[in-house]
Every structure is written in structure tokens, then in C-alpha cells.
Amino acid sequence: MTLKDRISNLFRGNKGEIEIGKFKDEYFEILLESDVSFETVEYILETFEKKHSKEKRLKREEAVESLKEILREILVKARPGRDIFNPEKKPLIIMFLGINGTGKTTTIARLAYLMKKNGKTVVIAASDTFRAGAIEQIRYHGEDLGIRVIYQEMGADPSAIAYDAIEHARARNMDYVLIDTAGRMQTNKNLMDEMRKIKRVSKPDMTFLTVDAMAATDAIEQATTFLRDIKFDGIVVNKLDTDVRGGSIFSIAHKFKEPIYFLGVGQKLEDLIPYDPEFILKKVFG
Ligand SMILES: Nc1nc2c(ncn2[C@@H]2O[C@H](COP(=O)(O)OP(=O)(O)OP(=O)(O)O)[C@@H](O)[C@H]2O)c(=O)[nH]1
Ligand SMILES: [Mg+2]
Structure with missing residues (x-):
């Protein structure tokens, strides 16, 4: 059941009014079962109580509206401050960073x-030289899009490829360099070191x-603790379409600064949209 269905069900069988205390208990369960993390649920209910x-x-409508407002505030706080489509620099x-399968290459x-x-003009650096098939995957996308992909053979130095792509873009006065990276290496330590090096070289x-989005927030946090060390500026939440429970996006918005x-x-090429709190709320509240 989705968060939306659960919220609709909440008032079934009572006359449209609910005691605050009871409401809180039930919301607690609903939110947790929808994959909102414990910490975020606590925050939501404390805010609700205040x-x-x-x-x-x-009244039912008031309670739902009130919850929606709190959720909206959480989402709005996660809005980006920067418009990457109007870059200040060329x-x-x-x-891109992220554990394997989270959609770096697709994004x-x-x-x-x-x-x-x-x-705008774009060049892509195929700096995932670890996973078999990664270079082919990004080259295939490049061909499909008519966008140049800078690559070397498997096992090559990812930083050197990123560097080449940047040189390529500079020489041609291009607008963007997008650097794909590996999501898995022999160890997380290796992955971290490699990401650091790519970052140092490509600035x-x-x-x-x-x-x-399908992964519960705690799983996301665990999986990315080591990557957090690298420092990133923004998040891309993928696979929202497959997230039937629909709650983890609220924890991501709440927990990550x-x-x-x-x-x-x-699944389609057009299926990446700018972050939009209203899009998410519509999914949850209809
Ligand atoms: N349904 C759905 N699938 C997605 C979405 N984004 C990515 N995928 C799928 O998720 C899978 C993994 O995506 P990739 O882009 O290869 O992930 P990656 O982070 O580059 O993975 P590695 O290269 O292994 O580190 C692919 O099958 C994508 O089609 C999305 O928004 N919705
Ligand atoms: Mg990839």
C-alpha cells in the first residue's frame, strides 16, 4: 500500500474527526510502514504536535492538510539553490558519485x-573503468545522443580520462563535462581513494x-557513509517510479543537508525531472 492509500484509510470508520493523540499513533505507523525513517517520523510528529x-x-481534512504542510516544508528545504542549466562557468x-546501480550512468x-x-554542448568522461561493460554502456548512450564520450580501455586511470575530457571541452569551448564513475571497486576504501583522486584532478x-528511492533511508545512509567523506553538492534521487511505498524521499530530504x-x-531518457516538491506531494496525496 502506498503512503497515499494509507492516509486515506486512516479515517475509515470514524465520523471525520479524530483525537490528536490517536492520530499521532496512527500516523507513526503509517509513515514508518511507508519507509519514512524513524528519525524523520519523529520530527514530523513532533512538529504536528507543536x-x-x-x-x-x-477534522480529517484539517489533519491531512496539516500533515501535508509539514511534509511540504521538509521537501521545500531540500530545494537546490543553483541552476545548473545556466552555468556561470565554461x-x-x-x-557523479554513488554506489553501484543507483543510476549514475543513466542520469x-x-x-x-x-x-x-x-x-548546450556536452562531453562525457567514461571514468568507470572498473566494471565490465561500463564503458560500452556510456558509449552506447553517447552514440544514441550524438554526444562525444572520452574513454580508454578497462582498467585505465579514471582521473586521466576525466582530465582528457576536460581538455577536450576547453579546446572546443564546450559547456559541460559530465564525469561517470565506478560504483564498486575491490573495496570501499579503493573506491573512496579513486573518487578523491578524480576530484583532485578534475576539480x-x-x-x-x-x-x-527504493532503498530505505538507513540503507542509503549506510551505503554512502564512506562516500560522504568525499563531499558532494547535490543529490539525484532515482527510481521514484518503482518506489511503491513512497516515503523514503521525505527522509532523504530531511536527513541530507x-x-x-x-x-x-x-525508464525512459526523458524521465529525469528537476526536483519538484509538488510532484512528490501529488504522488502521496493525489
Ligand atoms: N525504473 C527506473 N529505473 C532506473 C531509473 N534510473 C536508473 N534506472 C535503472 O537502474 C539501473 C542502474 O542504472 P545505472 O545508471 O547503470 O547505475 P550506475 O549507478 O551507473 O551503476 P554502476 O555503473 O554499476 O555503478 C539501470 O537498469 C537503469 O535503467 C529510474 O528513475 N527509474
Ligand atoms: Mg554506471
């Missing part, structure tokens, strides 16, 4: 598509972390 400290009972260098293809549609203007820039909402 807002309604003077009331004993609430080329704008963007590096790069989708962003490149959007940038090209905006009349990205922006670093995005990709996360999978970095803003969310984009949402992956499907």
Missing part, C-alpha cells in the same frame, strides 16, 4: 540529453550523489 498543542480533536564540470545520459536540448564545479536537484521517475 502545531496542534491547543486542540484536542481535528565548461561546467560535474562529477548522465539523461542530463546530457536535457543539456543538448537546451542548445569539479559540482558533485552529485545518486541514490535509489545537501539539496536534491533531480528525480528519476521512469
Whole structure:
């Protein structure tokens, strides 16, 4: 059941009014079962309680509206401050980080598509030289989009490839360099060292972390603790379309101090949209 269904069910069987105390208990369960993390649920309910400290009972519509407002505030706080489609610098260098399967390569293809549609020029650095098939995957996207991919053979130095891509862009006065990276290495330590090196060499203007909306927030945090050390500027939340429970995005928005820039909402090339709190609320509340 989705968060939306659960909220609709909450008032079934009572006459449209609910005691604040009871409401809180039930919301607690609903939110947790929808994959909102414990910490975020606590925050939501404390805020709810403070807002309604003077009331004993609430009408259904009021309670739902009130919850929606709190959730909206959480989402709004995660809005990005920067418009990467109007870059202040040329080329704008963007590096992608994220554990394997969270959609780095897909996001790069989708962003490149959007940038090209905006009349901008893009080059991609195939700096995941670890996973078999990674170079082919990004080259395939590049060919499909008519975008140049700078690559070397498997096992080559990812930093050197990023460097080459930047030189390529500089020489041609291009707008963007998008750096794909590996999501898995022999060890997390190796991965971290490699990300650090790529960062040191390419000096990205922006670093995005990709996360999978399907993973519970605690899992995301655990999986990315080591990457947090690298420092990133923004988050891309992918696979929102497959997240039936729908709650983890609220914890991501609440727990991470970095803003969310984009949402992956499907399988197609066009399915990357700028982060939009209203889009998420509509999914949850209809
Ligand atoms: N349904 C859906 N699938 C997605 C979305 N974003 C990415 N995927 C799929 O998730 C899978 C992994 O995506 P990749 O882009 O290869 O992930 P990655 O982070 O580059 O993975 P590694 O290269 O292994 O580190 C692919 O099958 C994508 O099609 C999304 O928003 N919705
Ligand atoms: Mg990849």
C-alpha cells in the first residue's frame, strides 16, 4: 500500500474527526510502514504536535492538510539553490558519485540529453573503468545522443580520462563535462581513494550523489557513509517510479543537508525531472 492509500484509510470508520493523540499513533505507523525513517517520523510528529498543542480533536481534512504542510516544508528545504542549466562557468564540470546501480550512468545520459536540448554542448568522461561493460554502456548512450564520450580501455586511470575530457571541452569551448564513475571497486576504501583522486584532478564545479528511492533511508545512509567523506553538492534521487511505498524521499530530504536537484521517475531518457516538491506531494496525496 502506498503512503497515499494509507492516509486515506486512516479515517475509515470514524465520523471525520479524530483525537490528536490517536492520530499521532496512527500516523507513526503509517509513515514508518511507508519507509519514512524513524528519525524523520519523529520530527514530523513532533512538529504536528507543536502545531496542534491547543486542540484536542481535528477534522480529517484539517489533519491531512496539516500533515501535508509539514511534509511540504521538509521537501521545500531540500530545494537546490543553483541552476545548473545556466552555468556561470565554461565548461561546467560535474562529477557523479554513488554506489553501484543507483543510476549514475543513466542520469548522465539523461542530463546530457536535457543539456543538448537546451542548445548546450556536452562531453562525457567514461571514468568507470572498473566494471565490465561500463564503458560500452556510456558509449552506447553517447552514440544514441550524438554526444562525444572520452574513454580508454578497462582498467585505465579514471582521473586521466576525466582530465582528457576536460581538455577536450576547453579546446572546443564546450559547456559541460559530465564525469561517470565506478560504483564498486575491490573495496570501499579503493573506491573512496579513486573518487578523491578524480576530484583532485578534475576539480569539479559540482558533485552529485545518486541514490535509489527504493532503498530505505538507513540503507542509503549506510551505503554512502564512506562516500560522504568525499563531499558532494547535490543529490539525484532515482527510481521514484518503482518506489511503491513512497516515503523514503521525505527522509532523504530531511536527513541530507545537501539539496536534491533531480528525480528519476521512469525508464525512459526523458524521465529525469528537476526536483519538484509538488510532484512528490501529488504522488502521496493525489
Ligand atoms: N525504473 C527506473 N529505473 C532506473 C531509473 N534510473 C536508473 N534506472 C535503472 O537502474 C539501473 C542502474 O542504472 P545505472 O545508471 O547503470 O547505475 P550506475 O549507478 O551507473 O551503476 P554502476 O555503473 O554499476 O555503478 C539501470 O537498469 C537503469 O535503467 C529510474 O528513475 N527509474
Ligand atoms: Mg554506471
